[in-house]
Amino acid sequence: MxxxxxxxxxxxxxxxxxxxxxxxxxxxxxxxxxxxxxxxxxxxxxxxxxxxxxxxxxxxxxxxxxxxxxxxxxxxxxxxxxxxxxxxxxxxxxxxxxxxxxxxxxxxxxxxxxxxxxxxxxxxxxxxxxxxxxxxxxxxxxxxxxxxxxxxxxxxxxLRVAAPAPLAQMIASVSWQYMAADEKSRVLARLDAIGQTPNLRCAAATYRAMASGHMHATVSRRTLPWDHAAGTLIVEEAGGHVRRPDGEAWRPADIDGGLIAAADRDTWHRLRDALYG
The missing domain is CATH 3.30.540.10 (Fructose-1,6-Bisphosphatase, subunit A, domain 1)
Known part of the structure; x- marks a missing residue:
């Protein structure tokens, strides 16, 4: 349909x-x-x-x-x-x-x-x-x-996502609450590389900010479909790039593998490498 x-x-x-x-x-x-x-x-x-x-x-x-x-x-x-x-x-x-x-x-x-x-x-x-x-x-x-x-x-x-920006100028929402302890420690230790890391406690507001060019990326661990299916598609159709941290495509049934949504492919790779590399 x-x-x-x-x-x-x-x-x-x-x-x-x-x-x-x-x-x-x-x-x-x-x-x-x-x-x-x-x-x-x-x-x-x-x-x-x-x-x-x-x-x-x-x-x-x-x-x-x-x-x-x-x-x-x-x-x-x-x-x-x-x-x-x-x-x-x-x-x-x-x-x-x-x-x-x-x-x-x-x-x-x-x-x-x-x-x-x-x-x-x-x-x-x-x-x-x-x-x-x-x-x-x-x-x-x-x-x-x-x-x-x-x-x-x-x-x-x-709608159009933001233009690429260096990590030090990037605005990226990082939701670490559902990360395992080792992943959380690793990610939190590396957040200083990113310019701003607001957490709006609202996927709807975060994806809207991305799709309108006001935020460069978002990182999530728990990815339930009602939180992410609509927003990831809107970001992709506005020019963004969405993948799981392992580089595989995110799908609505993937509820616990995490995802990174970014303004473009290069931004995605730079953010993934900064947090997980």
Whole structure:
């Protein structure tokens, strides 16, 4: 299944509607009763995450009744659902609120993400920023765009990653929290070679920053598909280069091999060599 621009516009409209009706009204109003943890204290979920995933699931099923839908919260309840991303059939993968820690704390760095995966390859990806009220999106082989506005007034503005920069001037997000102890020690000891290493605690915001030319790279260890499928495709279609640290292509079923997304192939190699060489 290869969605066209009208399909992407419909999905973007769904993201915008759910953000406006469910996510933003609760922003800044999440209390202890609205929040629980899943695998640990760094893995929270709010009532807004759950409500948004239900609404997005229902909306996608109405738009595309023949395509399966899974999401971060549904997989938390039934981990076997994750196997769908490696299968041959198309499946939508939802992150109802990426950056839940930020969202729950009232920090304006979060987003809603949807990826379309088929045969363990991302076919389309969308990242919606509820505060800016715009959506970055891409389909494989067709470029990446910022969709601004609604319906007939919408504009598709091309996205482009940053120009290459020396390591000492590079801005790269490095998420080391899920690295094994030896890898973490090695990577942390080498971060001084990189100009700036912000961690936004939000893959949606990080990939948006990369695709719009404001960040040169991101390094992640845990690579769950709802966190990375949409963003990696958008970055690639905006001119970036995405691979696992071993140089192999990253695919949505690769949940624990790590990935490096960079503005171009040369930047990728320089960063990989600096951190892992």
């Amino acid at each position: 290869m969605p066209d621009r009208s399909d992407l516009s419909a999905i973007a409209a769904l993201l915008r509607e759910v953000a406006g009706s469910i996510v933003m009204p609760r922003f800044g109003h999440i209390g202890p009763a609205d929040l629980r943890t899943k695998s640990g204290p760094l893995d929270p979920v709010t009532v807004a995450d759950e409500a948004a995933e239900r609404a997005l699931t229902e909306g996608l099923r109405a738009l595309f009744p023949d395509v399966a839908v899974i999401g971060e919260e549904s997989v938390a309840a039934d981990p076997a659902l994750l196997g769908a991303v490696a299968g041959p059939a198309p499946v939508f993968v939802i992150d109802p609120i990426d950056g839940t820690q930020n969202y729950a704390a009232g920090l304006p760095l979060f987003g809603l993400m949807i990826a379309l995966v088929e045969g363990n390859q991302t076919i389309a990806g969308l990242i919606h920023d509820p505060l800016r009220d715009d959506t970055m999106l891409a389909t494989r082989g067709a470029g990446a765009f910022l969709l601004r506005g609604a319906a007939a007034r919408a504009e598709f503005l091309p």
